[in-house]
Amino acid sequence: MSNIIEFKNVSKTYGSGTHALNNASLNIEKGEFVFIVGASGAGKSTFLKLIMHEETPTRGTIIVNGTNVSKLKRKKVPYLRRNMGIVFQDFRLIDKMTVYDNVAFAMRAIGARPSAVRKRVPYILELVGLSHKAQNRPSELSGGEQQRVSLARALVNNPSIIIADEPTGNIDPEMSYEIIGLLSEINAQGTTILVVTHEHDLVRRFNKRVIEIEKGKVISDTKEPVIEDVEVEFDDSKYELDPPSEEISEAIAAALEEQTEIPEQAEDEPAVEPTDEETESADAVETEDKEAE
Ligand SMILES: Nc1ncnc2c1ncn2[C@@H]1O[C@H](COP(=O)(O)OP(=O)(O)OP(=O)(O)O)[C@@H](O)[C@H]1O
Ligand SMILES: [Mg+2]
Numbered sequence: 001m002s003n004i005i006e007f008k009n010v011s012k013t014y015g016s017g018t019h020a021l022n023n024a025s026l027n028i029e030k031g032e033f034v035f036i037v038g039a040s041g042a043g044k045s046t047f048l049k050l051i052m053h054e055e056t057p058t059r060g061t062i063i064v065n066g067t068n069v070s071k072l073k074r075k076k077v078p079y080l081r082r083n084m085g086i087v088f089q090d091f092r093l094i095d096k097m098t099v100y101d102n103v104a105f106a107m108r109a110i111g112a113r114p115s116a117v118r119k120r121v122p123y124i125l126e127l128v129g130l131s132h133k134a135q136n137r138p139s140e141l142s143g144g145e146q147q148r149v150s151l152a153r154a155l156v157n158n159p160s161i162i163i164a165d166e167p168t169g170n171i172d173p174e175m176s177y178e179i180i181g182l183l184s185e186i187n188a189q190g191t192t193i194l195v196v197t198h199e200h201d202l203v204r205r206f207n208k209r210v211i212e213i214e215k216g217k218v219i220s221d222t223k224e225p226v227i228e229d230v231e232v233e234f235d236d237s238k239y240e241l242d243p244p245s246e247e248i249s250e251a252i253a254a255a256l257e258e259q260t261e262i263p264e265q266a267e268d269e270p271a272v273e274p275t276d277e278e279t280e281s282a283d284a285v286e287t288e289d290k291e292a293e
Helices: 044-051 074-081 099-108 114-127 143-155 173-188 200-206 246-257 276-292
Strands: 003-013 019-029 033-037 059-064 084-087 161-165 192-196 209-214 217-222
Touching: 003 044, 019 044, 019 059, 019 192, 019 209, 019 217, 033 044, 033 173, 033 200, 044 059, 044 161, 044 192, 074 084, 084 143, 099 114, 099 143, 114 143, 143 161, 143 173, 161 173, 173 192, 173 200
Parallel strands: 033 192, 033 209, 084 161, 161 192
Antiparallel strands: 003 019, 003 059, 209 217
16 A cells, blocks of 8 residues: 655644644555544644645655645645545635535536536535535535535545545534544545544544644554543444445445546646636635635
8 A cells, every 4th residue: 555645754833933743754545544633722733734735844744645745836736636625624615605506616626527517516415415405505504514515525526535624523423423434435435534523432433543643743643542531432322323324335436436527637737727717716716715714
């Protein structure tokens, strides 16, 4: 197995002087499912933001999919993110668009054909249980529903890595279990998954690799998480949920195999130059993001 993510002696100090990450070295292999845990302010989101190049490291080297992203030029970032599905901690949905268009936009931005969008978006919305909200605006949804739109947007382009910052932060335990179950199914088809969570019960239940960060340092990295102050046994009866059915597993497998007609990406050259319209709409989104903050 080869590494999809490599951190070599990576530190991140913000302008404020906060040492958010301190000399972190670790590898994540293609196809792994990793939970990232740690107290608030430990550096979990910073870790993810370094991977997606939303932040740059102060020291050290970060390799993602064979590319050194530590010093990636701004115009190359969209090509890095093409292979990533990102669930942001603060959702970052566009309120001027419907739920449907928020998800469709991610496909259109990479040049997917309208016929592929029409087929894929309803399917993904169904997968996260939001078909009935397709024509609503994000502001008309509950926190948990917005979170699921954000997840749908991350899944829609069938990325090779899914990076989810607290994808269950606003969701009740049953739904959380389902969402992680869904990610687990997607992982079983080969997608690498990184999930930040505070929910120790969930972490125990799914028995995956757990990276624990404390004050910017990786303090444990194991399948046997050293998490204190939680019940030792996961109580399945609390959730009263069956494992994902064969039908769901098959549906996910089919969705992942389905061609979304994403253009092949050349090493250095973009296969398809974004049209002016796309560039403009992407700029508009950036502006909206800033305004929303
Ligand atoms: N843009 C920023 N500028 C300055 N300091 C920042 C910035 N982003 C994060 N920090 C600081 O870096 C540290 C790590 O923050 P980070 O967001 O990575 O924590 P976290 O583990 O994701 O926490 P939470 O569980 O609350 O989301 C914190 O002390 C935080 O205040
Ligand atoms: Mg965070």
